[in-house]
Amino acid sequence: MVIKSGGEWGWEYNKGCPSHLAKTDKEIGEFVENSWATESEVPLIGIVGGDIWRAAGSPNGGVQRLNTDKARKAAIDVGELWLDGRRHAVAAHVLFLKNWWSGPITAIMNSEWRRTWRVAPRAHPNDGWFDLVAGDLSIHQRWLAWQRIKTGDHLPNSNLESRRIKEFTHKFPRGTRAVIDGLFVGKVEDVTLRVLPDAVSIIY
Numbered sequence: 001m002v003i004k005s006g007g008e009w010g011w012e013y014n015k016g017c018p019s020h021l022a023k024t025d026k027e028i029g030e031f032v033e034n035s036w037a038t039e040s041e042v043p044l045i046g047i048v049g050g051d052i053w054r055a056a057g058s059p060n061g062g063v064q065r066l067n068t069d070k071a072r073k074a075a076i077d078v079g080e081l082w083l084d085g086r087r088h089a090v091a092a093h094v095l096f097l098k099n100w101w102s103g104p105i106t107a108i109m110n111s112e113w114r115r116t117w118r119v120a121p122r123a124h125p126n127d128g129w130f131d132l133v134a135g136d137l138s139i140h141q142r143w144l145a146w147q148r149i150k151t152g153d154h155l156p157n158s159n160l161e162s163r164r165i166k167e168f169t170h171k172f173p174r175g176t177r178a179v180i181d182g183l184f185v186g187k188v189e190d191v192t193l194r195v196l197p198d199a200v201s202i203i204y
Helices: 025-038 051-055 062-066 139-148
Strands: 020-022 045-047 072-083 086-090 093-097 105-109 130-135 161-165 167-180 183-203
Touching (some): 025 045, 025 051, 025 072, 025 086, 025 183, 086 093, 093 183, 105 167
Parallel strands (some): 020 045, 045 183
Antiparallel strands (some): 072 183, 093 167, 105 130, 167 183
């Protein structure tokens, strides 16, 4: 069940660390993709790193914490992303760009975080929405945005599009790079994404 605004995320969990463990967001996505490929249920996943883990408060303790009564269980949404006919799972975020210093950049976020950048301050991994932030800023505007992005103060910005989405379809210019959960997956043009609510149960 997706979280309501102001609600506490997750509930107490004391059954020990799951057999499936993810240290990165990409590993969460790989578990999902493997389940899609085998038409099986997505397993319960323990997380100890990545930007979904940051969204959960960056709890200390690693695997050892997951074996204590401090562990919590929650659901997260996942993006089902089709890139030029290839199916991918998005756990935390996907970025589309040619390079960081020039040209348009589109970030579609499930976590508010991309490493130390608070790209989408309103994003939550279990609210049924992804957050889109996009723009084509000048070098000076990029520099200013990057100075403020660690705290999320780059938004609102009249030079950036910011909205919430459940679905997204777009044709990007030739040569646009796709980066899913921190991993470059290739150059793409035709993109379709939809949000799958409550797609994965995690322990954190």
